[in-house]
Amino acid sequence: MPETKEITSPEQASVERWENETLEPVLKKRPERRRRFETVSLDEVGRLYTPADVEGIDFERDTAFPGEFPYTRGIHPTGYRGKLWTMRQFAGFGTPEETNARFKYLMQQGQTGLSVAYDLPTLMGYDADSPLSEGEVGKCGVAVSSLADMEVLFDGIPLEEVTVSQTINAPASVLLAMYLVVAEKQGADFRKISGTLQNDILKEYIAQKEWIYPIRPAMKLVIDTFEFCTRHVPKYNPISVSGYHIREAGSTAMQELAFTLRDGIEYVQWGVDAGLDVDEFVPRISFFFNAHNDFFEEIAKYRAARRIWARVMRDRFGARDPRTMQLRFHTQTAGVSLTVQQPLNNIIRVAVQALAGVLGGTQSLHTDAYDEALALPTDKAALIALRTQQIIAEETGVANTVDPLGGSYFVESLTKKMEDGALDYFEKIDAMGGMVEAIEKGFPQREIQESAYQYQKSVERGDQTIVGVNKYVMDESDGMPILIINEGVRDQQVERLERAKARRDAGAVSNALEKLKRAAAAGDNTMPATIEAVRAYATLGEVCDALRDVYGLYEEPAF
Amino acid sequence: MAERKIRVLVAKPGLDGHDRGAKVIARALRDAGMEVIYTGLRQTPEMIAAAALQEDVDAVGVSILSGAHNTLCPRIVQLLRERGMDDCLVLVGGIIPQEDITRLKEQGVSEVFLPGTSTEDIVRFLRERVGARA
Numbered sequence: 272m273p274e275t276k277e278i279t280s281p282e283q284a285s286v287e288r289w290e291n292e293t294l295e296p297v298l299k300k301r302p303e304r305r306r307r308f309e310t311v312s313l314d315e316v317g318r319l320y321t322p323a324d325v326e327g328i329d330f331e332r333d334t335a336f337p338g339e340f341p342y343t344r345g346i347h348p349t350g351y352r353g354k355l356w357t358m359r360q361f362a363g364f365g366t367p368e369e370t371n372a373r374f375k376y377l378m379q380q381g382q383t384g385l386s387v388a389y390d391l392p393t394l395m396g397y398d399a400d401s402p403l404s405e406g407e408v409g410k411c412g413v414a415v416s417s418l419a420d421m422e423v424l425f426d427g428i429p430l431e432e433v434t435v436s437q438t439i440n441a442p443a444s445v446l447l448a449m450y451l452v453v454a455e456k457q458g459a460d461f462r463k464i465s466g467t468l469q470n471d472i473l474k475e476y477i478a479q480k481e482w483i484y485p486i487r488p489a490m491k492l493v494i495d496t497f498e499f500c501t502r503h504v505p506k507y508n509p510i511s512v513s514g515y516h517i518r519e520a521g522s523t524a525m526q527e528l529a530f531t532l533r534d535g536i537e538y539v540q541w542g543v544d545a546g547l548d549v550d551e552f553v554p555r556i557s558f559f560f561n562a563h564n565d566f567f568e569e570i571a572k573y574r575a576a577r578r579i580w581a582r583v584m585r586d587r588f589g590a591r592d593p594r595t596m597q598l599r600f601h602t603q604t605a606g607v608s609l610t611v612q613q614p615l616n617n618i619i620r621v622a623v624q625a626l627a628g629v630l631g632g633t634q635s636l637h638t639d640a641y642d643e644a645l646a647l648p649t650d651k652a653a654l655i656a657l658r659t660q661q662i663i664a665e666e667t668g669v670a671n672t673v674d675p676l677g678g679s680y681f682v683e684s685l686t687k688k689m690e691d692g693a694l695d696y697f698e699k700i701d702a703m704g705g706m707v708e709a710i711e712k713g714f715p716q717r718e719i720q721e722s723a724y725q726y727q728k729s730v731e732r733g734d735q736t737i738v739g740v741n742k743y744v745m746d747e748s749d750g751m752p753i754l755i756i757n758e759g760v761r762d763q764q765v766e767r768l769e770r771a772k773a774r775r776d777a778g779a780v781s782n783a784l785e786k787l788k789r790a791a792a793a794g795d796n797t798m799p800a801t802i803e804a805v806r807a808y809a810t811l812g813e814v815c816d817a818l819r820d821v822y823g824l825y826e827e828p829a830f
Numbered sequence: 831m832a833e834r835k836i837r838v839l840v841a842k843p844g845l846d847g848h849d850r851g852a853k854v855i856a857r858a859l860r861d862a863g864m865e866v867i868y869t870g871l872r873q874t875p876e877m878i879a880a881a882a883l884q885e886d887v888d889a890v891g892v893s894i895l896s897g898a899h900n901t902l903c904p905r906i907v908q909l910l911r912e913r914g915m916d917d918c919l920v921l922v923g924g925i926i927p928q929e930d931i932t933r934l935k936e937q938g939v940s941e942v943f944l945p946g947t948s949t950e951d952i953v954r955f956l957r958e959r960v961g962a963r964a
Contacts, residue, residue: 391844391845391846391896391898392845394845395845397845403845404845405898405901406844406898406900406901406902407844407845407896407897407898410896410897410898411846411896411897475847479847479848480847480848480849480871481845481847482847519848519850520848520849520850521850521854607850610945610946611944611945611946612946644925644945645925645927646897646925646927647897720853720857723850723853723854724853724854724857724858727854727858727949730948731948731949731950737946739946740946741948750928750929753927755927756897758900827870827871829870
């Protein structure tokens with residue numbers, strides 16, 4: 272063995288002693304179950320973590336107290352002792368009437384916030400009567416083509432009191448405008464409205480792929496909403512920077528963390544370049560992460576996210592307001608981890624994933640329903656998903672203590688590893704010129720594809736176990752009742768669209784759309800003209816077409 | 831018999847952007863020695879049938895997770911047959927309810943693969959079915 276002169280700390284020395292005296296004899300007699308233990312991200316996990324693994328981590332500097340910089344242990348000094356996380360189940364299917372009924376049902380069952388899932392035509396900026404919408408209306412979410420649909424969707428739901436999260440990206444500014452006009456008609460004060468718009472277009476190009484316009488004008492639309500909300504809807508979160516979809520597309524936990532936070536940095540930079548003050552708009556930027564199967568890896572990811580964001584905001588952007596440095600996030604359990612096989616097993620997966628989100632300090636949580644690998648959830652499955660959160664919150668005791676895993680050698684060392692890995696990615700992406708440039712080069716897309724493929728291979732080799740899929744497989748014949756979306760949704764939606772068009776003032780619509788085009792072409796803020804257009808019942812498709820005329824369409828780089 | 835690689839068009843019809851599965855399958859089939867053409871996102875059934883004809887493929891693999899399969903799949907099969915591609919297999923992968931599988935097969939879909947399927951099973955299926963025709 273070559274001679275080395277490494278300085279061994281007392282902590283390392285005691286680990287070596289344990290390895291020689293206690294571990295080795297046992298390993299000789301009984302080898303471990305596998306040569307390599309790894310996370311669901313295929314990252315190697317050590318046998319034991321000790322003080323030697325946290326030597327470089329300073330409590331005051333890196334971990335600190337909850338509610339204090341760098342917020343590793345959470346943004347609230349009282350954790351969940353003051354207020355539990357918001358239980359926010361993502362829902363939307365069929366017509367606005369059906370989704371409105373599901374919202375009211377979930378709220379009666381104790382859900383504390385709403386979250387709207389829109390269908391694919393809405394996500395892509397097409398009306399229900401577009402030929403491209405055939406077969407898709409109301410299938411993956413609720414169909415909204417104009418203000419007339421939005422009025423039904425939120426009928427009887429006071430938007431000044433209930434916080435609503437909207438999963439909409441490429442046409443987000445249009446749906447925000449519709450939401451605000453509905454609130455206005457309810458008599459709500461814009462300054463009291465809170466809620467969240469997903470509005471994260473970068474992760475669309477990276478992972479989810481529901482885009483309309485080229486990247487740069489799409490980024491401009493996002494900045495328009497920042498500006499507008501900062502001025503007029505100050506309690507609203509105009510963006511939820513999302514790692515969820517990046518992870519679902521196959522990234523590792525570390526890639527999810529890195530690409531999401533680097534997306535966040537990109538939005539902040541664009542906002543600053545547009546003349547916004549970081550301490551004014553960044554406090555309203557929220558995040559959205561996945562909760563996958565590997566329990567500790569997920570917890571470390573959330574803790575690292577808070578620490579990285581706090582430091583980046585202070586050191587890179589010169590933030591002074593603590594709220595600018597406090598990363599707030601929503602969590603959803605991993606849809607991709609749900610299995611068609613033995614679907615009731617998904618209840619257990621969701622419970623464990625949700626627990627990771629809670630131990631990671633999430634501000635709000637969606638738990639998937641057990642039947643979601645088969646279809647959108649039935650009432651029964653959606654209810655069990657909500658009950659899972661209520662059991663975690665009120666029976667397990669995990670919400671009684673702030674950051675209960677803080678100080679764990681394993682969790683602290685994994686948190687540091689996550690942080691270091693993300694910072695390496697930041698360096699690479701900065702060297703490319705930023706996230707927009709990295710996406711144009713296809714960098715994050717390729718990294719994710721590679722991870723997705725390696726994971727699939729690992730499952731097929733049996734290195735990663737999926738119960739019911741590659742182990743403990745059963746013959747299953749009993750079908751499960753699933754939610755069937757009525758094929759008549761499109762006809763009903765087209766009918767309402769036609770009624771709205773017949774009633775509206777056509778001159779006001781075309782004036783507003785012309786005004787919007789002029790604002791877009793001149794680089795002015797598009798929100799006022801968008802609000803005017805939707806108030807006149809211009810349809811989603813019409814507004815997006817006006818912007819398509821000015822901005823053009825995005826073309827994906829070849830695979 | 832001349833060595834001809836199995837040719838497969840992997841397609842994403844409809845508005846759905848979830849392409850993880852399509853891309854993993856495309857790469858697995860390539861690694862298994864097949865010629866794979868990936869159409870990219872948001873292809874209409876007409877575009878898919880035209881690409882299948884132009885590329886002279888043995889099979890079309892369609893990935894759909896949006897629930898639009900009952901509208902899109904029968905049309906793809908019909909357009910392939912209208913173009914004289916009587917032997918071209920149509921494989922569907924995605925979130926497809928059990929009762930729809932029976933109907934899709936009656937309408938000419940060769941096989942439906944659900945989440946959790948091993949890529950090796952798809953490779954084997956293609957080799958057996960395309961090989962049997964050669």
